[in-house]
Every structure is written in structure tokens, then in C-alpha cells.
Amino acid sequence: MDLDVNALLESGWSPTPFRQFVLKIHSRCNLACDYCYIYEMADQGWRSQPRRMSQSTMDSVATRIAEHARTNHLPRVEVILHGGEPLLAGADHIRYAVNAVRSAVDPDVSVNVQVQTNGVLVNSVFLELFDELDVFVAVSLDGDREANDRHRRGPAGQSSYDQVHAGLSKLTSAAFRRLFTGLLCTVDLRNDPVGTYEALLAHSPPTVDFLLPHGTWETPPPGRRVDSEDTPYGDWLIAVFDRWQGARERETRVRLFEEIIRLVRGRPSRSEVVGLSPVAVVVIETDGAIEQVDSLKSAYDGATRTPLHVGSHAFDAALMLPSIAARQIGERALSHECHSCEIRRVCGGGLYPHRYRPGTGFANPSVYCRDLFRLIKHVERAMSSRDRRPRFSDIARPAERQSPAMTLTPHLLPREMFLELAAGGGGRNAVEHLWTAQDSKRLLLLRGIRDLAKDDVSRVRHAYDLLADVQETAPEVARAVLRYPTVASWGLRTLHALSGHTPSVRWASATGMAALGAVAAIRSGRGETIEVPVVNGAVVLPSLGRALVPGGSRFAVVHTEDGEAEIHCGGVTIRVGADPLWEGLRRIRASHRGVEVEFVIDDLDPGRMLGASRTDGRLSEAELHQWVSTLQPAWEILLDRHRQVSEEIISLVTVLTPLLGPENGTSSATSKLAFGNIGLSTPPDPHSFAVTLAHESQHTKLSGLLDLIPLIEPDDGNRYYAPWRDDPRPLGGLLQGAYAHMSIAAFWGVERQEWHEEDLLLRAHTEFARWRDGTRGAIRALRSSGRLTAEGELFTATMADTMVAMCDEDVPPEATRRARVSADRHLAGWRHRNGEPLAGELPSLA
Incomplete structure (x- = not known):
């Protein structure tokens, strides 16, 4: 495609800055995979590249990354150490590369580093280095031994499976598992799809990437006849999708499926494989040459090359190249056939290299066009049959949608349920109905905050997108995060402050959304790096607790992986749940006749119970013991003689906030801003505890009802x-x-x-x-x-x-x-x- 970049700029288009930098720190490999686009396909440029990127080149790369982040106001960048096989560069060279980039960028820019390896050389030396430097690891593996060894063999044809399996065993051990980001698997039609997926699951990967083998219209991929209506790759992937979606609990993330689901539901993609989002990736070869995404090497010799070099050119110069602009202009780059297709905004024409045909270049549908159409329509049907709870995508602006806009309908309360509530009851069904309305309310609050945020917009939107992603892949986790009572109180106060209706308070800031994103990432087990605000010397993670961090910092960096998290701030690393500087929220439980109730005791969050006389510090162990010992007989009273009330409490109340008590008697409160939270002073006896729970639950029910009627x-x-x-x-x-x-x-x-x-x-x-x-x-x-x-x-x-x-x-x-x-x-x-x-x-x- 011949593009006039100046004309694009005059039309209002602006380039998307690079956020992902692929560093080819070593250009050779210790395997000889027969489908490799670097060594086995059209472009053989690797032969003239230095084996290893020099330290002086690394310094130039680091300077250019820092310059690009500063010029484009990027709060974070991602560096991927690639090859060839990057571990061939050696541990010292990798240390130098990581430190060079992190030392070069400004202090407020976070650098997330990942290494993409074949796994053969993974050992304790590398893993200890990666643990020290927070370098995360993705491994290529095509399934079980037979599937993997079809292609991924050594130079002499020897199996690589045992070596990769040994490396994965070390990586997934308790000491290093937090570094594991997932597996990359190239599809082979000869391998059983479900068997391949389950072989990968044996390693408990946080994420699986299924990659279609590279091919073009000139050199089609194996089993893909360009003149056939068959959809062998679509059928293979559908078998995996049905197994993945049909699991009772989410076993892993599958990036391709999640991206299609996002697109079907009107959200932008984050992957170049599908969708029309601008590609924000640039490659730096071992000699310092700035190149396009290296999968283009499968198209023709020289497809990735540019005239630019880190020694003499800024990355912004690459954004002005027609070949890179073509991958950032979305629908305008699609072929005539794609423009007439109903799923073009979801498919996005497929991966750019797969569109290549001599004579017409990349102005073609993907060679996998029929396969993608079949897969996407299958996913679309599967999603349309799922329960339609409120979602982030339901409240997207119509102009931002890439699928027909949804018409939102109000929550309706059945007359019988209304009368049951009026009589003082309602039961679990009524409570869940009220909660569903609260779910919608909170989504609307978050969307309003996202749209009105004026400062730290990129942080706010990153957190919003993260929450939306978790909702798509782990809806129960997202629901639990958003139902935490302080989400509503923070959200409403923040929205009012952003709208100019009320004065802002420090904890009511749009960047508080980042803390919710961090909690969602921790609870869903996904790997993320996210910046969260520091308020009064603490990082508060709603529903989890807070970390006391060094003074003077405005933001801390939270890194999550596999249900664990670390907070980095002011040179200090705090492990969530296992550090003296971490204060976790405590829970109290009671069980009777096989029915358990559990409450979080929130004596930390600054927005936990607005307007009430809260306790200044945390409950002492003696006070907490009083709550626990009083709850058990109180729960027995409620369950034995007030069954409907107990059912409502289980469904309704999640948090108890300690209040200051009067000299005589007790105090209790609820806030209409914090649905699900009850404030009360230390209960003196079981009956007082029981009646307070019943009394304040009624307040909460009525507040939820008044939001509807x-x-x-x-x-x-x-x-x-x-x-x-x-x-x-x-x-x-x-x-x-x-x-x-x-x-x-x-x-x-x-x-x-x-x-x-x-x-x-x-x-x-x-x-x-x-x-x-x-x-x-x-x-x-x-x-x-x-x-x-x-x-x-x-x-x-x-x-x-x-x-x-x-x-x-x-x-x-x-x-x-x-x-x-x-x-x-x-x-x-x-x-x-x-x-x-x-x-x-x-x-x-x-």
C-alpha cells in the first residue's frame, strides 16, 4: 500500500506511539524449528546480523526508548528480549540490557521486561537473575512430546521436549512461578486440538497463545488450500474454544479467544492478530537497525527493513514511515473484499503478514480468511447465548463501538418482590436483584470517571481496560471486586469531584481506579504491571489491605502474577500478604448447621464509612477476639430463629466497619454510598450483634430499593x-x-x-x-x-x-x-x- 503520511496527518490521523520494544539481543538459535519465520522463510537477513547485540548498541536503544517515552508522555513501556534465542546472550548481557533501559527512562516511567524463550536453556542462574530484575518469562511449547517434536527439534534433529519440560519445571516451581507469563503454541492440524490444549494446561500457564503457522497467498500454510472452502484451522481452534469455554472454572487465559470476545462485545483489541487497533510494536535488530514486526519476514525478503538506526534516528521517525503507518490506520488499510465483510472490525483482516500476495502486496484478506470467519462467528454465537449481566462494554459510547450498539434497559422490580420488601422481607432473591442494579450503578460510575478524568488519563484508562478484561475472562472475580462497598463510595465522590459538584478529597481521585485494577489482577491470577496512587503514605488495595510505603511518592508500581503481588515504591519492595509493611484486612467467620457467614473487618480504607465516627486505628487482637466470639452465638440466634434475615445477611453484607461506641450502649450505621457495608461499635453481647445486623441490613435493602424506585x-x-x-x-x-x-x-x-x-x-x-x-x-x-x-x-x-x-x-x-x-x-x-x-x-x- 502506497501511503501519503502527510495527507494522513492533514486528515486528522495521528500516529500511536510505540509501547512495545522487541530487542533482538541474540540473532542465532539453539533449535532448528522448521516453521520458523526468521530462519526458514523468505527473509534471510539474520545471516548478516551480529550474533549478539553489543553493549554500545544497547545503550543507544535505551536512550531512544527513554526519549520516546518522554516525548510521548508514556507512563510505561514494555521491553521484550527476543532472538533467535535470547538466553544465548548470557546472564550478564541480559542484566546489562535490562539495567540500561531502566536507568535511562525517567523515574515515573515503569519498564516491564519479558523474555521470549524456547525454554531449553532455562535454569536456576537465569531464573534467579529474572527474579532479581523482575523479568517475566514466556515459553514456546507445542503440546505433548509428539506434538512438540514435530517441529521444535535441535540442529541434528534431536528432541527438545525433555529440556523444555525441565526448564518449565524450574520456572513453575514455588520460587519462580510469579515470573511465568504463559506458553506460545503453534497450531499443527495433525495434533489433536483438545489433547494439545490439555497438555499445555499440565504446566498451569497463566496464558496460552495459539499461533497460526505463518503463510501467505504465495506460500500457504500446511493444510490450507487457497482454492478450498474448507476451514481446517477454524475447526481446530473451535474445538479448543469449546473445551476452554465449557470448563466449570477458567483454567487459563487464551489470548486469541479473549481478543475475539472483546471485539465481539465492542471493545478494541490489544493484539495485532485480530481487530483494527494500531500496532504499537517496533523491533531493534542486533546491529541496532529499527525494523517492523519480525513476522513480516515470512512475506518476502526485506519486508521488515527500514532505513532507520537507533544510533541516528528517534523512534518517532519510524512512526512516519508509510509501511508502519499502514499498520496504524485501521479499516483504511483493509482490502476491498474485507470492506464488504460483516466481521471486518473483529477480524481486522487477520495478521498483516498473512495478507501478502505478490502484485497486490498486503491489500488482501488473510490467507486464513475462511478459518477466521468460521471461528469468529462461532464465538459470536457462543457469547450471545451467555447470561447478559451488566458489563463494561454495555455502557460504551456508541461511537466507540465496533459492533451494533446495545440498548440499555432499566432494572425492573416485580410487584410481588416490591411488596415483600415493603413488608420487611424479600429474601435472597430480592437481595440479588438489588445487587444486580448496584452492579450497573458501579459500572456507570466507573465509565463516568474514565470519561471525565483530566489528570493521569492514561493510567485511568489502562485500569478501566484491565477491569473490563477481567470481567470478560473472569466475571465472578470482577463482580466481587466491584461489589466491595468502598468502590461505590469512592466512585460517587470521585465522579462528583470531577464534575465540579463537590470539592475533591485526596482519596477520591480518578487514579483510584488503578487500585481496583490491581485487585482484579491479583484475584484473577493474571500477570499485570499497574501504577497505583499513594495516599497519605499508603497504597490501599480495596478488599485486601494496605501497604505502608516511603513518603514523597505519588505512585507505586504493583506487579501481579498467579494470584500474588508485589508493590514497588521508593526503592522498597513489599510482598502483598507477606511483609511487615503490609497490613491485610482481617475476616471473621461463624458457622452453624453447615451454614457459614463471613465478613471483612475494614479498619483501613479511608472511604469505608463516610460520615460515621470510625475507629481511628485498627482493632486490637483483644477487640477482634470479642467480635469473633460474639459473632458465633449471634449467628446461631439468626440462623435458628430468623432464617430469612440470615439468608439476606449472607447475600447482602460483606464488610463490617468498626465504629466508636458511646459511653453507654452501641452505635451502628450504614451509608447509601457503600451498599453492603455495616458500621458498628464492638458488640457487647450476641443479641445486640444479631439485632444490629438485622436492623442495618434493612437500611441497606431500602437504600438499594431507593436507587430503583x-x-x-x-x-x-x-x-x-x-x-x-x-x-x-x-x-x-x-x-x-x-x-x-x-x-x-x-x-x-x-x-x-x-x-x-x-x-x-x-x-x-x-x-x-x-x-x-x-x-x-x-x-x-x-x-x-x-x-x-x-x-x-x-x-x-x-x-x-x-x-x-x-x-x-x-x-x-x-x-x-x-x-x-x-x-x-x-x-x-x-x-x-x-x-x-x-x-x-x-x-x-x-
Whole structure:
């Protein structure tokens, strides 16, 4: 394709900076794979290359990478040590190369280094070096012994399998497993697809890359007849896809499938194999020559070459070459046949070298065109049949979509479920319905933050894309990360700050999304390097804990691999979960009759319970023991006698936040911004713990319902008496209190029917009477306010019906007396502080 780059620039196109730098540190190999595009195909330029990249050339490469990152404001770059076989360069040479690049770039630029090896030379010397330098390792392997040795043999034809297997055993050992990024497997139609995939799974790879053997229209790949309608490679890959997708749990990531799924769902690709995203990779040969992606060597002699060299040219100069621009202009580079294809934005014309045909160059469909069409349509059908939960891609802007836009529909609550909630119940199904709405709310918050972020935009978008990727590949992990309560409180505060509605606070920053991305990467076991903000000398990873880092740094780098993570900041490395500078969140559990409940105790996150009097420091071990020892009998109470409440708590509440308690009694709270979190002071006894969980769960349910259905007209400024508060309440606050205290009355109504010691039994009768009558009075005030919506009228009428049955129950005289004294004392104190309540709101005590 003959391109006029200046005309492209005038049309508004701008080049995408290189982010991936492939360093050919050694140009020879210790294997003789017969499908190798470097040694066995059209371009034989390797013969004139130095065997090893010199240190002076490495210095020039490092300078150019640093220059490119600085000029283009890149927060991170990726360096891939390649060959030939890069380990032939030796450990000292590799150390020099890695240190040269990292020393050259600015301090705020992170450098992720990976080595691509055939695995034969992997040993403890290299692995200890890689562990020291944080160099990650990908290995080429084509399956079991028979599959691998079809092609991957030594110069004398000897098997390489045992040597590769030994290297992989060392790499995947406990000491070095964090360095393992995955396996590359070239497809051979003679190998059983499912058997090949399962042979690779035996090494527990984080990622598998299935590569189609390189070929062109002039030299087709094995088994691919250009005049045939057969789709042998598509069929082979479909067999693997069905096995991969059909697994009960995700066994590994398969990059090709994940990229197609992203594209089918309207997201851009991150791979040159499919999609239309700009290629941002450049190759540096051992002599310092700047070249295009080396797979082009399969097309024709000289296909990768440019007139540029790191000694005299910046990488920005390469971006202006027509041959590189052609790989960055997306759909405009496709052939006429591709333009008329329905899946062109997903397929992207296939891998660029596979399009080559003498006479027309790369302006052709892929030689694998039919195979790709069959595979993509199969994946598309499989995805359309999956459960459609809210997704990041559902809320993409139509202009950004590469597939037909989805029409979003509101969450609808069945009438029966609405009435069950109004009566104080609802059960697990209602709670999950509310959670699903919260999922959508959080996705919308994150999308808004991504779009409005003004500072550190690349970090924010990188984190957003990472979260989206995890949602596609490990949806349960993404759901757990996004359902952590502080995500909503941080998200709403941040969105308001970005919109200019509220002042910003330091922890409410768009870059906080990076911490969520890091948590998602850790929980999904994927390998990532991501920069996260440092707030008040700490890196907070929601749901996990925080690391105390050296002062003065704005960002730290989190590297994740296989469920583990390290935080690098100020020259210090902190292992998440296993370091004195790491403070992990603690969990408390209780189990009864085979039913377990578990809560995270969050005494670390700065946004855990806004507006409440939180504890300043962490719970001591003695205090934590009090929570644990009180939870067990409290859970037994709930499970034995309040079964529906216990089911709702399991589904609803994930986090408990310690609060400061008053001198006498306890305190508790929820926040509408932190769905799923309950704040409470240290519980003094099991019944207090149990009733607090029941009471605050009601608040949480109502907050979730109010996100779906307004029950009250906008605040008109009037304030009302609530028999449980010392301050006048807005009507919304009165509704929240009435709904929550309805559950308190119900709880004690059950407990007073049980055998208890005298003091506890009197307490149960008194609490029942006090909150039954107080709640009935509050509901009357709500219904006479004139400020309820039609749905609010129905909701409070159902609440009133629930209270009628309670009010018909007899209460022992002493309990009635105590309840009346308590109510009168509260009202008198309220009047003294606030004046006479509005008419019609006085409590009615039987």
C-alpha cells in the first residue's frame, strides 16, 4: 500500500506511539524449528546480523526508548528480549540490557521486561537473575512430546521436549512461578486440538497463545488450500474454544479467544492478530537497525527493513514511515473484499503478514480468511447465548463501538418482590436483584470517571481496560471486586469531584481506579504491571489491605502474577500478604448447621464509612477476639430463629466497619454510598450483634430499593420527629428509620417467644413494645406527610399492615411500662432540644 503520511496527518490521523520494544539481543538459535519465520522463510537477513547485540548498541536503544517515552508522555513501556534465542546472550548481557533501559527512562516511567524463550536453556542462574530484575518469562511449547517434536527439534534433529519440560519445571516451581507469563503454541492440524490444549494446561500457564503457522497467498500454510472452502484451522481452534469455554472454572487465559470476545462485545483489541487497533510494536535488530514486526519476514525478503538506526534516528521517525503507518490506520488499510465483510472490525483482516500476495502486496484478506470467519462467528454465537449481566462494554459510547450498539434497559422490580420488601422481607432473591442494579450503578460510575478524568488519563484508562478484561475472562472475580462497598463510595465522590459538584478529597481521585485494577489482577491470577496512587503514605488495595510505603511518592508500581503481588515504591519492595509493611484486612467467620457467614473487618480504607465516627486505628487482637466470639452465638440466634434475615445477611453484607461506641450502649450505621457495608461499635453481647445486623441490613435493602424506585418527593425542608433519634429528620430519614426499626420490632417479637433468662426475656418484651409503637407512629407521620410518591404510598401502606399484627399482640405490664417511660423520656428530651414536633407525629403508646 502506497501511503501519503502527510495527507494522513492533514486528515486528522495521528500516529500511536510505540509501547512495545522487541530487542533482538541474540540473532542465532539453539533449535532448528522448521516453521520458523526468521530462519526458514523468505527473509534471510539474520545471516548478516551480529550474533549478539553489543553493549554500545544497547545503550543507544535505551536512550531512544527513554526519549520516546518522554516525548510521548508514556507512563510505561514494555521491553521484550527476543532472538533467535535470547538466553544465548548470557546472564550478564541480559542484566546489562535490562539495567540500561531502566536507568535511562525517567523515574515515573515503569519498564516491564519479558523474555521470549524456547525454554531449553532455562535454569536456576537465569531464573534467579529474572527474579532479581523482575523479568517475566514466556515459553514456546507445542503440546505433548509428539506434538512438540514435530517441529521444535535441535540442529541434528534431536528432541527438545525433555529440556523444555525441565526448564518449565524450574520456572513453575514455588520460587519462580510469579515470573511465568504463559506458553506460545503453534497450531499443527495433525495434533489433536483438545489433547494439545490439555497438555499445555499440565504446566498451569497463566496464558496460552495459539499461533497460526505463518503463510501467505504465495506460500500457504500446511493444510490450507487457497482454492478450498474448507476451514481446517477454524475447526481446530473451535474445538479448543469449546473445551476452554465449557470448563466449570477458567483454567487459563487464551489470548486469541479473549481478543475475539472483546471485539465481539465492542471493545478494541490489544493484539495485532485480530481487530483494527494500531500496532504499537517496533523491533531493534542486533546491529541496532529499527525494523517492523519480525513476522513480516515470512512475506518476502526485506519486508521488515527500514532505513532507520537507533544510533541516528528517534523512534518517532519510524512512526512516519508509510509501511508502519499502514499498520496504524485501521479499516483504511483493509482490502476491498474485507470492506464488504460483516466481521471486518473483529477480524481486522487477520495478521498483516498473512495478507501478502505478490502484485497486490498486503491489500488482501488473510490467507486464513475462511478459518477466521468460521471461528469468529462461532464465538459470536457462543457469547450471545451467555447470561447478559451488566458489563463494561454495555455502557460504551456508541461511537466507540465496533459492533451494533446495545440498548440499555432499566432494572425492573416485580410487584410481588416490591411488596415483600415493603413488608420487611424479600429474601435472597430480592437481595440479588438489588445487587444486580448496584452492579450497573458501579459500572456507570466507573465509565463516568474514565470519561471525565483530566489528570493521569492514561493510567485511568489502562485500569478501566484491565477491569473490563477481567470481567470478560473472569466475571465472578470482577463482580466481587466491584461489589466491595468502598468502590461505590469512592466512585460517587470521585465522579462528583470531577464534575465540579463537590470539592475533591485526596482519596477520591480518578487514579483510584488503578487500585481496583490491581485487585482484579491479583484475584484473577493474571500477570499485570499497574501504577497505583499513594495516599497519605499508603497504597490501599480495596478488599485486601494496605501497604505502608516511603513518603514523597505519588505512585507505586504493583506487579501481579498467579494470584500474588508485589508493590514497588521508593526503592522498597513489599510482598502483598507477606511483609511487615503490609497490613491485610482481617475476616471473621461463624458457622452453624453447615451454614457459614463471613465478613471483612475494614479498619483501613479511608472511604469505608463516610460520615460515621470510625475507629481511628485498627482493632486490637483483644477487640477482634470479642467480635469473633460474639459473632458465633449471634449467628446461631439468626440462623435458628430468623432464617430469612440470615439468608439476606449472607447475600447482602460483606464488610463490617468498626465504629466508636458511646459511653453507654452501641452505635451502628450504614451509608447509601457503600451498599453492603455495616458500621458498628464492638458488640457487647450476641443479641445486640444479631439485632444490629438485622436492623442495618434493612437500611441497606431500602437504600438499594431507593436507587430503583423513588418513594418520597424531593425534600421540602420539613423535619420530623423520630422516636429513635435526637435530631429532627427529613422525611427520607424518617422512612429509613421506620423501615429499619420495623425489623428490630420483628426481631424482638420472635425472641420474646423463646425461653430466656428473666432479664433477657424482659428486655425482649420491652424492646418489642418500644419499637413496635414507635415505628407505627413514624409510619403514620409518613403517610400523612403528603410527600410520598404513588409507590411510596403502597410501600408505607404495606409497612402499616405489617405493624397491625404486631400491635395486636399482648405485652406484659412491666415491659409496657418500661417502653412507655423510655418513649416519654425521649420525646421530652427531643422537645427540650428542638421544640414541639410537627402536628400528627407524636408517638402513640398503648
